[in-house]
Amino acid sequence: MPVQLNRGIILVSLVLLEITACNPFIQANQDDHISSPQHRDSVADSTKLIPVETFSSDYFPCSDCHSEIPLNPQRRELVEMHDDIVFDHDSENRWCLACHNESNRDSLVLAGGKLLGFNESYKLCGQCHGPKIRDWKLGIHGKRTGQWNGQKQYLLCVHCHDPHSPKFKKLQPMPPPRRPEDIKIDSIYEREEKDSTSP
Amino acid sequence: MKERKKILHPHRSIERRDFMKWMAVGTASIAGLSLLSSCDSDKREAFFQDQFKELDENELKAVLERLERGYKKEYNADIEVNATAPMDHVLFGYGLDLSKCIGCRRCVYACVEENNQSRNPEVHWIKVLEMEKDKGADLLHSDVYYNPEQVPEEGHFYMPVQCQQCKNAPCVKVCPVEATWTEPDGIVVVDYDWCLGCRNCMSACPYGARKFNWASPEIPQEEINIHTEYLGNRPRAKGVVEKCTFCIQRVRQGLYPACVEICPVGSRKFGNLLDEQSEIRTIMKNKRVFILKEELNTQPKFYYFYGT
Numbered sequence: 001m002p003v004q005l006n007r008g009i010i011l012v013s014l015v016l017l018e019i020t021a022c023n024p025f026i027q028a029n030q031d032d033h034i035s036s037p038q039h040r041d042s043v044a045d046s047t048k049l050i051p052v053e054t055f056s057s058d059y060f061p062c063s064d065c066h067s068e069i070p071l072n073p074q075r076r077e078l079v080e081m082h083d084d085i086v087f088d089h090d091s092e093n094r095w096c097l098a099c100h101n102e103s104n105r106d107s108l109v110l111a112g113g114k115l116l117g118f119n120e121s122y123k124l125c126g127q128c129h130g131p132k133i134r135d136w137k138l139g140i141h142g143k144r145t146g147q148w149n150g151q152k153q154y155l156l157c158v159h160c161h162d163p164h165s166p167k168f169k170k171l172q173p174m175p176p177p178r179r180p181e182d183i184k185i186d187s188i189y190e191r192e193e194k195d196s197t198s199p
Numbered sequence: 200m201k202e203r204k205k206i207l208h209p210h211r212s213i214e215r216r217d218f219m220k221w222m223a224v225g226t227a228s229i230a231g232l233s234l235l236s237s238c239d240s241d242k243r244e245a246f247f248q249d250q251f252k253e254l255d256e257n258e259l260k261a262v263l264e265r266l267e268r269g270y271k272k273e274y275n276a277d278i279e280v281n282a283t284a285p286m287d288h289v290l291f292g293y294g295l296d297l298s299k300c301i302g303c304r305r306c307v308y309a310c311v312e313e314n315n316q317s318r319n320p321e322v323h324w325i326k327v328l329e330m331e332k333d334k335g336a337d338l339l340h341s342d343v344y345y346n347p348e349q350v351p352e353e354g355h356f357y358m359p360v361q362c363q364q365c366k367n368a369p370c371v372k373v374c375p376v377e378a379t380w381t382e383p384d385g386i387v388v389v390d391y392d393w394c395l396g397c398r399n400c401m402s403a404c405p406y407g408a409r410k411f412n413w414a415s416p417e418i419p420q421e422e423i424n425i426h427t428e429y430l431g432n433r434p435r436a437k438g439v440v441e442k443c444t445f446c447i448q449r450v451r452q453g454l455y456p457a458c459v460e461i462c463p464v465g466s467r468k469f470g471n472l473l474d475e476q477s478e479i480r481t482i483m484k485n486k487r488v489f490i491l492k493e494e495l496n497t498q499p500k501f502y503y504f505y506g507t
Binding site: 135138145155160168179183195 | 304319347348349351417437450453463468471474477486506
């Protein structure tokens with residue numbers, strides 16, 4: 001068991017290292033995989049659950065530009081930059097600085113003032129969406145892949161929901177099944193005949 | 200991916216096997232000795248092959264190798280056929296979140312590719328029913344052929360239906376030759392080499408989950424999944440019945456089924472019903488769960504639930 005555990009920890013560290021190496025959004029914060037629900041053994045969970053790489057952005061680090069620009073805390077529509085962002089997430093009551101920290105632009109901020117890395121964005125979501133984050137931690141909401149009895153990868157909220165406009169986007173469906181009347185039986189017979197005659 | 204090991208299925212030795220063999224020899228000698236003697240040895244072996252559960256370890260090994268040789272010839276692909284034993288203390292269960300499914304049919308096609316279903320004629324193990332929210336889960340008025348530009352359609356919800364892996368499976372009861380049965384881990388399987396093609400099971404299944412190969416299946420050579428299981432996704436022949444096996448070739452290796460992996464909204468859940476900590480048990484404990492056509496007492500291990 002200790003050997004297995006060690007192997008698990010090494011694997012998790014390797015994956016995290018790889019993610020941190022290729023994505024500036026994920027700062028090394030290796031203790032924080034997924035907050036374990038209380039009734040579970042947190043050690044067992046952290047060796048089994050691995051976050052999938054979070055989003056990448058051409059703009060990061062934000063401070064590259066924002067350190068030069070004076071802060072304008074006025075609520076307004078953005079026109080010069082970030083005008084591609086459609087903000088539809090309780091936009092009546094919130095805007096950029098509700099989640100993005102005004103003094104440290106490379107951080108998110110909780111309502112209580114605590115700063116968060118972008119890889120911990122789910123905590124921000126959980127402030128309002130309590131039941132959802134609870135279900136997500138239990139594996140009911142959201143998506144997990146990998147092994148049903150072992151190591152799983154899990155997606156963060158922002159993988160499926162654009163934080164600025166979180167409603168899940170519609171998709172084009174794959175083709176419907178063929179109707180019985182549309183089955184071209186002759187072509188199947190022809191193929192079968194060919195198969196049976198070919199050596 | 201975890202390395203796939205060849206673990207042979209536990210066998211039962213049954214005297215009936217020998218009896219049947221001699222019966223078959225007798226019949227064959229009268230009816231077609233000359234015909235059989237002209238066959239190659241693999242064909243002869245196939246003719247005399249026993250039902251899966253009656254094969255002993257050596258016979259099973261020989262059968263698997265023969266099947267691999269046959270597939271090599273037929274599909275020109277190195278298809279490996281395994282007979283992985285079920286895990287101890289595992290009973291598989293499936294959850295499907297009706298409040299999330301958007302009817303995109305990604306699962307249908309992931310299943311087709313993973314499980315080597317025929318492309319022509321088309322065989323789908325999963326069908327997704329579109330229903331009107333006003334009418335509720337009304338199977339009679341559901342639509343399987345919906346094809347809008349985008350899903351979900353306004354005022355509609357979607358209900359994917361596949362084999363429900365019933366504990367009290369009517370399909371198993373009606374099979375006249377015991378070509379289909381429930382494995383210890385709860386998966387209802389078919390021995391395609393033992394199936395007569397009588398389709399009794401199809402008419403017995405209240406979920407329309409079983410599909411028949413009306414013609415010899417067509418699978419593009421480059422799309423064949425070569426990791427196969429005897430009781431699962433190995434290529435089938437014309438005239439046999441097939442159905443969802445929870446991706447037996449994946450789940451017995453510890454992996455999630457293909458439909459769970461592909462679902463873009465995470466509406467599909469899977470796990471061990473005997474493990475209290477599993478996702479599926481958590482769902483059953485905390486969410487509103489129902490089984491389809493409960494009144495028929497089929498006792499499915501496929502649980503629909505509302506995640507919201």
